[in-house]
Amino acid sequence: MQNPFEVIPAEIYDVKQESPLIRTLSLKPEKPIEFQTGQFMELTIPGVGEAPFTPSTSHFVKDKMDITIMKTGFMTEYVHQAKVGDKVGLRGPFGTNYPLDKFEGKDLLILGGGCGLAPLRSLFLTLLDEVDRYRSITFLAGSKSPKDCIYKDAAAGWKKHPTVKFHRAVDVVPEGEKWDEDVGVVTVLLKKSEIDPANNPAVVCGPPVMMKFGTMDLLKMGYKEENIYLSMEKKMYCGHGQCRHCVMGEYYACKHGPVFPYAQIKDEEAIWE
């Protein structure tokens, strides 16, 4: 029997500082990893432990994987000390993915904030790899302040893409920082959307409070419950629907999620907590 706790060794071949607290590790696993965008991996730092992260590269890239990580706890402290050439481990992929065939021929809206932009970058890059399948892609990204914006280099290219509308907002612009795009929580960008809400899908990923208000706003605009896809990231540990850290009522975020249609979980208690 294949041991489901076994990790695939991987080497860090690049490290990129995205913002003061966020960096992207570029990994080369010993064997290619097949994942579907939206699924997550367990990243091992040997001797430190394991934690769940979602790849931020296209799922068409199988021999390499980027993972964008914010320095925020015990494990990520070590992630931020990691150097090129260090060995780490990967286990997965786990969970559900974004349903790309439901996005086919549609005007897709992607709403994301903060660290939620990491999995959305994977989705976005996967979409761009087959961009002809989709009518249009609107990507609305929120960050705390200009210096917290991630994927700065790529953003310029995204803005020019003919099929893409890419807008950014920051919550605040501290004195001395430059910003010529929108200011406010990410949902202020929704007014820029020209999409017909009744017949098109939307994806939301970000901190719990943003997910909640983002979803409420989309519903108000006329989006259908079954067309809103939420990335309900929790504290996923085992990835097999066993250890119970990520449960939401009768669902495991690691197994039945993390990508849920809002219609599926709307009646569960305390989903935004």
Added chain:
Amino acid sequence: MIKIEKSNFGTFIQNLSADYSLFAPVGEGQQSAFREVKNAEQINTHIQITQNSPKTVFLPQTEVLFEFSGDDIQSEEKPAKPMFFWGVRSCDAKSLNLLDKVMGQSKQRPDDPAFQDPYWKARFDDAIILTLACNEPASTCFCNWTGGSPFSKDAGDLWAVETETAYLVEPLSEKGEAFVKGLSGYDTASEKDKQSIAKLKKQAESYLQPAVDAETLKEKLPQTWEDPLWDEVSAKCVNCSACAFICPTCYCFDIQDEGKKDKGKRIRTWDCCMFPIFTKEASGHNPRSLARERVRQRVMHKFRYFWEIYGESLCTGCGRCVRVCPVNLDIREVAKQLLEADSAA
């Protein structure tokens, strides 16, 4: 049904321990647990229910998933001999079957990808469980609430009753049949023996309090979500998690690394949904930061969520949590209060 005279018990156990890793109740009171034994003298044949359930053998408090040194990863070996469990109470035997649904099959929904835990399966699949009927249920016992009974034959590979002079044993599963076939030199139980079983059964059942219907409770629970009763109930809970560690069906676990970068172990340890950090995310966000939310989660998992997935409750009424709770939080009282609560839907 075969009859093992108590005068032959020593030989029976001796023979058993040659072919199996034999586990049986050992020790008294708070020190009692299922441990490996070599002879009958080591077994506590009088104990009503052990402090620790057989879960501690199948899903140990800590276990090494693998060791790593450099690029080399090594998994633990399978036990050499299959295990035989003597003297498991019906509540605990049922608990193992419930745990097997999660660890051995883990298919919460028909369209779920199947998952099998190799560590659990290596121990459980070959193990033979002998369920020993409960002649004298304790005051904390409530197996009758969740479909059990002291003389239940619903779980285990073999079923046995202790009479004054003998153990009467019959098979419950294919594994049990094969085991009984392999025994020789034992008498078959007489009609008189069978009559004594009926008498013991009736007496045992008389010790239990009237049952609360677990299915009614399951139906009621969703309505109690916002009930202030959860504040009341959780106010005295100190989040010590003794209830979960002692519980034969609690299976929450954590995965941790021990060691250094180039050499160490990845271990699985018990965890508990009563701990505030159980759900706390790295960002500081915590879906269940309040005791009320955690106590509610535990009760809901036992009596509602598990039922919604597997069609039965995740409590077998062993009563261990009632015994060990340092603040006398009695799950039976909580259940009764919830059923009586005037919660709006």
